[in-house]
Every structure is written in C-alpha cells, then in structure tokens.
Amino acid sequence: MQTLWYLSEADTRWACGRIDSVEIVRATLTSRSPRPPAGGRAGGLIVLVDPGCVMAATPVAEVRSAAVTVASAQALLCQPVITVGVVGAGEAAVANVELLASTLTGVAGIAVYDPDAELAERMRDRTADLLWRHGVRLSLTESAREAVLGADLVVAALGGAVGAIEHSWLSPGAVVVDLSTDGVLPCVVHEADLLLVDDWSLVTGVLGRMRAAGELDAEGAGLGDVLAGAHPGRRDPEAVILVCPYGPAVLDVALATEACRAALLDRRGIALPT
Known part of the structure; x- marks a missing residue:
C-alpha cells in the first residue's frame, strides 16, 4: 500500500x-x-x-504567482535592464521579489508600496540579504503611483485592494501582472494593448465584473499560448501588456x-x- x-x-x-x-x-x-x-x-x-x-x-500558490510573473517578464519584456514596481508586501509579494531578483537577469531596482508601512518594512528587512547578493536595490514608496511610475514590470499583489493601479501611471512597453485579481482599474483592462488570460472559467475580480457587464469577451490568448509560440505576444515595443493569472x-x-x-x-x- x-x-x-x-x-x-x-x-x-x-x-x-x-x-x-x-x-x-x-x-x-x-x-x-x-x-x-x-x-x-x-x-x-x-x-x-x-x-x-x-x-x-x-x-x-505563492511560488506559483512568482513563477508566473518571471515567465511573463521573460516572454514579454523587450529591454535588458528593467525596473520593477510591486504594489503589496504580503507573502506573495515577497515571493515575487525574491524570485525576480534571483532568477531574472537585468533587474536594476524594485520599488514597493503597501498601505501597511510596517509590512513593507518587514519585507525590506526579510529580502535585504538576497537582494544585496544579486545587486538589486529595493526602495519603499509612499504611494502605489510612485511605485508604478517608470516601472517596466508591474506586479499587483495587494490582496483585497480594488483598482489600486491606473493606466495613466504605466510606462510605454510595461508588462502588468495582476496577481490580486482586482489590482487594476477597468481603464487598464480597456486600454491594454494585449490581455492574456489562460482560463476564463476562473476569472473573478475586475475582469469578472467587466465580463458580466458585457464589456469583455471571454476570448483571446493566454500566457501559455505565448510561451508555446502559438501567439506572438509583444508586437510593439511600446505596447502595454496585462497578464491575469487566475491560479489554475x-x-x-x-x-x-x-x-x-x-x-x-x-x-x-x-x-x-x-
């Protein structure tokens, strides 16, 4: 047995x-x-x-979210040196910061915002040694906007936050990974040049509400299609790409x-x- x-x-x-x-x-x-x-x-x-x-x-689930973020960055970013903006400082955000710094070459700096300043400070302390070994600088910001501005890769990992990220904050060519299912405003979904969703049956949060309101069709490519070569992914170096992994x-x-x-x-x- x-x-x-x-x-x-x-x-x-x-x-x-x-x-x-x-x-x-x-x-x-x-x-x-x-x-x-x-x-x-x-x-x-x-x-x-x-x-x-x-x-x-x-x-x-935490390591899966981080691995999806790294895979998204590797497949969709076009610049060799990148800056990362992370909204959230919980365990999923920590996993993302650690895996990005240790796996993704070219990370120059990571800016982090969480409304719980003590939580953000604990993240900084926990990750300090690993980031130092990989030559990555982490800075804490006073707003989500400040963390996102100028970032090539944006990670929304603030559980329970509705619409933390606005489209006007995003740089041309940015890749946004929404791990919180509600981390971006509807304008980010509407104005993204490419939306990647692997399993629409699991969609909740902002995409779920927009779909229920008839604002979105449950069609299109997912990150898996890009990784498999079935979808070209980035077509324009200035395109903003939104990845919504719903944890299959x-x-x-x-x-x-x-x-x-x-x-x-x-x-x-x-x-x-x-």
Missing part, C-alpha cells in the same frame, strides 16, 4: 524553494509535461496522488508534486496512518 505523507507549511515552503518553479510553470502551461500530475486543491490543502501527499496550499489548479498540482519529491528526498514529512 502506498504511503501517504503530510508536509507542514514550513516543510512545504522549504521544498518550494528547492524546485525550478519557472520551468515547471512554463512546461505545464505549454503542455510539455508528458503526463499531468494527479491531485487537487481543497480547504487550504493540496492532495497529491503520486506521490501520495497532503500539503499546505499557501506556499505553493494544474499549476499548483505540478509545482506541489515536484516540491513533495524534493521534501521526501530530504527525509521531510510525516507518514500518515492508513
């Missing part, structure tokens, strides 16, 4: 840091995985079939599967009675 393992949130977070999350996301979105891993999400947990494992979903479960399961294997190789986890 197959052993069923349990990974705590700490072990899950450790394991997520030992996998190539960007490559896993890229392979999953482009369907290059020979066989999709079996499993699903339920009640804050991810349950896997092979290997049999129950693990915390939150760390996996297949990404979380693929990442969790590799994270679980990494944890078990390190003899982490608890064998559950069956």
